[in-house]
Amino acid sequence: MLFGPATAFTQSGVQFDGSNDHITFGTAAPLGAPTFTLEVWFMRTATGATTSTGTGGVTDAIPLLTKGRGEAEGSVVDMNYFLGIRASDNVLIADYEEGTGQTSPGLNHPVIGVTPIRNNTWYHAAATFDSMTWRLYLNGVLEATSAVGANRLPQSASTQHAGLATAFTSTGVAGGFFAGVLDEARIWGHARPGTGIRDSMTLEIATAPGLLGRWGLNENGGAVAANSVADSPDGTLTNGPTWVTGSPFALSNALSFQGTNAYVTFGDPAALDLPQFTIETWFRRDGAGVATATSGGGGGVTAVPLLTKGRSETDGSTVDANFFLGIRSSDNVLAADFEEGAGGASPGTNHPVVGVTPIVNGTWYHAAATYDGSKWQLFLNGGLEAELIVGQPVQSSSIQHAALASAINSTGVAAGFFHGVLDEARVWNSARTQAQIQADMNAQIAVATTGLVARWGLDEGAGTTVNGSAGTSVTGTITGTAWAWSGPAPFNAGPPTPPLEPSGLVATA
Numbered sequence: 001m002l003f004g005p006a007t008a009f010t011q012s013g014v015q016f017d018g019s020n021d022h023i024t025f026g027t028a029a030p031l032g033a034p035t036f037t038l039e040v041w042f043m044r045t046a047t048g049a050t051t052s053t054g055t056g057g058v059t060d061a062i063p064l065l066t067k068g069r070g071e072a073e074g075s076v077v078d079m080n081y082f083l084g085i086r087a088s089d090n091v092l093i094a095d096y097e098e099g100t101g102q103t104s105p106g107l108n109h110p111v112i113g114v115t116p117i118r119n120n121t122w123y124h125a126a127a128t129f130d131s132m133t134w135r136l137y138l139n140g141v142l143e144a145t146s147a148v149g150a151n152r153l154p155q156s157a158s159t160q161h162a163g164l165a166t167a168f169t170s171t172g173v174a175g176g177f178f179a180g181v182l183d184e185a186r187i188w189g190h191a192r193p194g195t196g197i198r199d200s201m202t203l204e205i206a207t208a209p210g211l212l213g214r215w216g217l218n219e220n221g222g223a224v225a226a227n228s229v230a231d232s233p234d235g236t237l238t239n240g241p242t243w244v245t246g247s248p249f250a251l252s253n254a255l256s257f258q259g260t261n262a263y264v265t266f267g268d269p270a271a272l273d274l275p276q277f278t279i280e281t282w283f284r285r286d287g288a289g290v291a292t293a294t295s296g297g298g299g300g301v302t303a304v305p306l307l308t309k310g311r312s313e314t315d316g317s318t319v320d321a322n323f324f325l326g327i328r329s330s331d332n333v334l335a336a337d338f339e340e341g342a343g344g345a346s347p348g349t350n351h352p353v354v355g356v357t358p359i360v361n362g363t364w365y366h367a368a369a370t371y372d373g374s375k376w377q378l379f380l381n382g383g384l385e386a387e388l389i390v391g392q393p394v395q396s397s398s399i400q401h402a403a404l405a406s407a408i409n410s411t412g413v414a415a416g417f418f419h420g421v422l423d424e425a426r427v428w429n430s431a432r433t434q435a436q437i438q439a440d441m442n443a444q445i446a447v448a449t450t451g452l453v454a455r456w457g458l459d460e461g462a463g464t465t466v467n468g469s470a471g472t473s474v475t476g477t478i479t480g481t482a483w484a485w486s487g488p489a490p491f492n493a494g495p496p497t498p499p500l501e502p503s504g505l506v507a508t509a
Contacts, residue, residue: 011183011204012220013041013246014164014237018048018179021241022166023215023225025233027159031067031080031213034156037188038083038094039126039197040065040164041247044119044180050087051167051176053079053095057108060087061095061167063176064125065185068097068160069167073106077170078155083127084167084176090116092138094127099155109152111136113143115462115485119180122247123461124201129154130191139251140198141463164215164225164235174238183246187213202249217246252488253461254282255404255478259289259304259419262480263406264456264466268399269474271453272309272322275396278432279325279336280368280441281307281404281425282489285361285418291329292407292416294321294337300350301335303328305416306367307425310400311407312415315339315348319410320395325369326407326416332358334380336369341395351392353378355385361420366441366493372431381493382438404456404466404476414479423489427454442491445470461485 016022025031042064050060054070061084063069068079078097086093092113098105111134117123126137131153134146161168164185165178184204189212204216206228213232215225220243225235257263266272283306294300296312303326305311310321320339328335334355340347353376359365368379376388401408404425405418424444428451445455448471455470462485466476 011218011246011249012243013181013183013217014225015181015242015244016165016178017241018046018177020174020177020239022174022177022238023164023235023241024168024172024238025162025235028067028162028233030232031162031187032156032158033080033187033189033212034099034153035129035131035190036081037126037128037190037192037197038065038081039124039201040083040185041122041124041183041249042178042180043122044085044117044178046119046179047087048179049177053082053110054097054108057095058086058093058110061085061093061176062087062178063163063165063167064178064182065164065187066167067162068158069169069175071160071169076100076155076157076159078106078158079160080154080156080158082167083125085117086112092117092125092136092143094134094136096129096154098152099157102153103151107152109134109146109148111144111146113138115143118487121461121487122252126197126201128191135191135194137194137197138462139460140194140201141460142194143462165241181244181246183217185215185217186211219243251459251461253459254421254423254486254488255458255466256421256484256486257405257418258482259287259417260482261417262478262483263414263417264404264476264478265408265412265414266402266474266476268401271472271474272402272427273396273398274322274427274429275394276371276373276430277323278368278370278428278430278437279307279323280366280437281325282364282366282423282491283420284364284489285327285359285420287361287419289419290417294324294352295339295350301328301337301352301354302330303335303416304418305403305405305407306418306422307404308407309402310339310398311409313400313409318395318397318399320348320398321400322395322398323369324407325367327359328354334359334367334378334385336376336378338371338394341393341397344392351376351388351390353386353388355380357385364489368437368441370431377431379434379437382434382441384434421486423458425456425458426452429453441493444491447471
């Protein structure tokens with residue numbers, strides 16, 4: 001059995017036009033199941049066409065992986081299962097109809113997700129039913145649950161046809177059509193746990209216990225979608241769907257903030273109490289946002305926060321700021337600051353460093369700031385913007401909280417809010433060199449790396465948890481309402497080009 005990592009960027013998938021393209025499996029009796037897990041990778045490219053899952057179900061459903069749709073009620077032409085997208089708000093949905101001998105044969109039981117699906121973005125969708133409860137997952141994150149109760153099993157004897165990118169009646173009439181690319185579709189005969197879904201969603205699984213059907217869609221040609229599970233039906237490509245590059249089996253997202261009340265909080269993790277550090281993030285500013293001060297008594301900077309651990313509170317104690325990276329509100333240049341710690345000449349004193357290049361809205365940048373115990377350095381797209389000799393210790397015992405898109409004091413009160421998108425934020429426990437910053441700024445670090453104490457790829461694409469990754473474990477929570485998952489940074493920054501040597505110079509003796 002194949003149960004290992006997918007080979008990224010060499011897999012094929014199938015592109016559907018959203019008007020009549022689909023894959024059919026026929027009546028597919030081996031795919032009927034009273035309990036199940038449905039899984040598929042998908043990238044939506046256009047609206048598609050809708051169908052209904054039945055009375056009391058979803059009337060504007062776009063099919064992904066299905067066995068049935070609305071037809072008649074209370075017989076074997078009821079729907080076994082349906083996984084798709086609701087057109088009205090672009091969220092994930094799943095549904096089934098109760099089977100013969102259950103409490104209410106023909107009754108629909110839809111479950112609805114919460115995260116809007118963006119076009120041209122790869123997602124992993126999964127839905128499980130364990131005989132009593134629906135669970136809906138997007139990118140391995142639990143989106144919704146629905147407790148159906150006992151004696152409400154699906155119509156597992158349904159004679160409706162199974163398919164990809166559409167949904168069929170019992171006579172094979174297709175309705176509703178997905179516009180986009182599908183890959184690695186799987187149907188299991190049991191409800192898989194959330195951990196299992198998360199752990200295996202980036203893998204190709206040819207066979208496994210309980211796997212009823214699996215279509216890797218790796219043929220990259222022809223009209224047959226082969227099923228890697230024995231005695232389970234192959235699919236037939238119908239009406240001209242095309243073979244294209246398939247899923248990367250990896251997530252790629254970023255986090256957007258509206259500059260009013262949303263941020264990510266990490267609390268006060270010991271891993272971020274640092275006397276020396278490098279802090280960096282990709283960012284795209286989309287609006288002014290709200291600035292906050294790094295010092296209540298002056299000497300700091302008033303800036304819109306990007307990546308921070310602290311802000312203005314009281315001076316000369318553990319409620320001083322460990323580090324602050326942001327954009328100065330007065331002239332839109334990059335700025336960083338820290339407050340002096342115990343053992344310094346003036347504990348509580350701020351030591352800001354300020355860049356020179358105005359940040360342009362709607363443009364992606366990479367920002368980094370380093371402090372080696374003596375010298376600040378500030379970088380924009382790998383170019384040195386400013387440096388400042390301080391020669392004083394940082395308040396590395398700060399109990400103020402760490403954050404993205406805001407700055408938080410020791411009691412968890414946020415101030416200042418970034419308006420824009422953040423991606424690939426990292427904290428190191430040393431001052432990295434300019435060469436190191438330039439070497440890694442266009443990379444998404446995926447593995448444990450020496451000195452990396454926090455890394456947030458912001459790739460989740462669903463839910464409100466920001467996970468530490470690349471061997472780091474500092475996890476954050478998205479707070480507030482004015483935020484959304486967004487498309488990723490381009491990871492294409494280059495350091496500023498040096499000016500050309502002057503020419504045409506004339507001097508008079």
